[in-house]
Amino acid sequence: MNEDGKKKVWCDYQKEIAPDHYYYARSCIRQNFFPGSEETFLKIVGEVLGKDIYDDPHQTTCTGIAYHSAAIPMETTMTVVARQFSLMNEAGYKNFIPSCVTSFGIYTEMMEVWEHFPETLEKTREQLRNATGRTFRLPENLVHTSDIIYHFKNEIAAKAMYRLVNKRTGKPLRGVEHIGCHYAKIFPVKGLGGAEFPCVLSGMIEAWGGEVIDYPERRHCCGFGFRNYVIKENRGYPLSNTKRKFDSMEPYQPDFVVTNCPGCTFFMDRWQYVIAEMEGKTYGANGMGIPVLTYEELAGLVLGFDPWSMGMQLHQVSVEPLLEKMGILYDQTKKYLGANGEALGRPELPERLKVYENDHPC
Amino acid sequence: MNLKDQLKNDVRFVEGLKACINCGICTAVCPAAQFYDYDPRRIITTVQKGNEDEIRALLTGDTIWYCGECLSCKTRCPRDNTPGYVVQALRNLSIQSGLYTQSERGRQQIKVKRQVGDRMLAYGYCVYIDEIDTKEHPEQGPVWDWYRKNAQSILTRLGANYHGEGAGTLRRISDADMEELRNIFKETGAIKRFEHIEKACHE
Ligand code: SF4
Ligand code: SF4
Secondary structure, eight states: OOHHHHHHHHHHTOOOOOOOOEEEEOOOHHHHHHHTTHHHHHIIIIIISOEEEETTOOOOOHHHHHTTOSSSOOHHHHHHHHHHHHHHHHTTTTTTEEEEEHHHHHHHHHHHHHOOHHHHHHHHHHHHHHHHOOOOOOOOOOOOOHHHHHHHHHHHHHOOSSSSTTTOOOOBBBEEOOOHHHHHHHGGSSSSSTTTSHHHHHHHHHHHEEEEEEOOOTTTTOOOOOOHSSSGTTTTTHHHHHHHHHHHHHHOOSEEEEEEEEEHHHHHHHHHHHOOOOOOOOOGGGGGGOOOEEEHHHHHHTTOOOOTTTTTTSSSSOOHHHHHHHHHHOOOTTTTTTTSSSSSSOOOSSSSSEEEEEEEEO | OOOHHHHSSSSHHHHSSOOOOOOOOHHOOOHHHHHOOOOOOHHHHHHHHHHHHHHHHHHHGGGGGSSOEEEEHHHTTOOOOOOHHHHHHHHHHHHHGGGGGGGGGTTTTTHIIIIIHHHHHHHHHOOGGGGGGGOOOOOGHHHHHHHTHHHHHHHHHHHHOTTOOOTTTTTOOOOHHHHHHHHHHTTTHHHHHHHHHHHHOOO
């Protein structure tokens, strides 16, 4: 195949990522469940990479969970999305980067609807004007926040203090990556590598010295299912989905799982706890779980950030087995301290899932 | 207007149903089909046929509420249909027409409204730590109780701006911004939908 033809074939699997000047759109779930991750991202992009990134106090939810739970009409989501874009315009930015895969899907879907059905764009403009007096222009570049980390993965590797390599054996650590359904399944051309060769997380793992595990249920949904999780009686659905994934990855003995979407991180961490408590089944070594990380946490560890300052003590599955393998120097006595160094007690121990404590699982 | 025509007013229906060849690929990849008595191919066949009674049966039944909206079906359909979008349109019509109250799964909508809808209007976030406890969410585990008990100190340590003014993680969203959000909900019919759901629940 000639060079041009080759380029054409692969262009669907690439996408443009703006090199600087980002408008940051926060995630409801990431802020609540992994509250250190977004600060870690801002620090990596702003301080480590020296890029301009704006954290706007005026933004709100994108309504994604409500939209996918049929709680609100589509027009509400379109108009909230339009307001977020209006805020970006007002702040003088053109590159919109949402910190959530559901949000990424929402923004991309609404822009496509406006393109395919121009009358909906007119209606959104009118509804936004009526409700807020605002107007808006579309972003010039819209990518997920993990795309930014991917884009600068080699710069991060060059500044790395630690690598995804087992310090004792010298072998690459083996990671499972979970990119989340709405990253590339709705709009494959908007995801790095498309739906066939998604590389946003695998690219990071490999750039930082690790090895990616391919396992049968790699692309299976974590099972969030929106209303299938929000409503307590339906939660068997996400639990069963996640269990299917862990049963499938178990024989490959992953050292860690890294996820793209904050919802997936939450489920893959917490359902391991639930499976352990309900069935006594654990997937990690010594009765513990497999550590599940946000990609911000993974990048932060590689760069030498303190795990407890990134909030990794808020995971239910202990992360120490990974820290040990990477040879990270961390202070276990600081894990459960507060802002002023005060002792905050410690979480109760689960009945069955082992928690890493004082150099051994208990 | 008959139900099929009402569906055609929803862009998700237009986008989601081109022409189905009944291949069943969507069902093969569908996680909801693995765990529930749920078959996206059958839903698509029903709406494509356009029989009013069968569409009404979908709107009054549990089936449409099983979909997880993962959109795995969108990637794989060889004819560019999206069963997940069609389900969104069906759910929307079920709620608009009030038919959702006839199924157990449909009636769960009151819980969605109170949990996600009310929280967005109170905080500007879909979820907010202050409202999530391990009684309703036992899967959060003991670490969540510890986190909530010490939220202010832990979040300050992590550089968050919990309940604070200005930017930052878990900041309080200002009254002016909340006012804009609520106005959008009013203008676009979300408030009306919430009121209808509450009213139907009391009846
Ligand atoms: S969006 Fe719904 S129908 Fe489509 S694959 Fe996911 S669960 Fe199945
Ligand atoms: S994959 Fe597409 S064409 Fe095949 S049954 Fe499903 S909707 Fe119809």
